[in-house]
Amino acid sequence: MRGFMITSLKTLGILLVVLSLGACSRQQSIGGDSGAGTQRIYALTETEADAVAHGAIVSSFPGRQIETINGPVRGYSTYTRMVLDTFTQQVLIKPVTGRRADGTTVDGYTFEVSGSGTAGISGGIANANFGNTLQAAADSTGKAVEVVSVMPRAIAASRSGVGPEGSETARRLKALRDLFDQGLITAVEYDAKRREIIGSL
Known part of the structure; x- marks a missing residue:
């Protein structure tokens, strides 16, 4: 009887570990705290920040349907379904204002990648890879700025572009x-053309 109870407790413990791994949530910030008492933001226009986020989710999850997140903070999401398990990935594009050490301010963006669902291990790996892809894309713009503090920034109600100088780029994107x-067009064609458009800014 005692042996049965020990075996049952072991089985229950394994089941709880599996369930805790299965139904989980992951989150990663791109920008924000960068260590050494500073934080990083990306001094991008709204159009550029949108293109970075959309390009990263498209290249990370080729062939997937990408949904637009509209609201106070814009973003994109997609999901994976594997038999009975699902995992949703999303990226939020967060407008912020950073203050440099000399007291001047700079407007820009940080990004937040998150994922949740029942496909805990494979979903978590995919989400981490997505975060790394987005980090590389944001860094490749060359517009990372080190600041000492970051505050959320209100954005215009209209999302028609970044102004007269950026409206044509916004339309093309x-x-x-x-x-x-x-x-x-394929994801490869999309990403190549998107890079070309951003490179012309």
């Missing part, structure tokens, strides 16, 4: 994204 969403 939106048209490109529409082509991708309709399946008229």
Whole structure:
């Protein structure tokens, strides 16, 4: 009887570990605290920040349907379904104002990658890879700025672009994204053209 109880307790313990791994949530900030008492933000326009986030989620999850998150903070999400398990990934594009050590301020963005679902291990790995891809994409813009503090920044109610100088770029990026969403171009073609458009800024 005692042996049965020990075996049952071991089985219950293993089951609890599996369940805790299965239904989990992961989160990673791109920007924010960078160590040594400073924080990092990206001095990007809204159009550039949007392109970085969208490009990273498209290249990380090729062939997946990408949904737009509209609200006080914009972003993108997608999900994986594996038999009975699912895992949702999303990125939020967070407008912030940073204060440099000399007291001057700079507007920019940080990104927040998160994921949750029942496919804990594989979903968590995919989410970590997505975060790394986004980090590399944000860093490759060359617009990282070290600041001593970061505050959330209100954004304009209209998301029509970043102003007269950026409206044409915003239109081109939106048209490109529409082509991708309709399946008229591949993820590779989308990413190459997106980089070309951003590189022309």
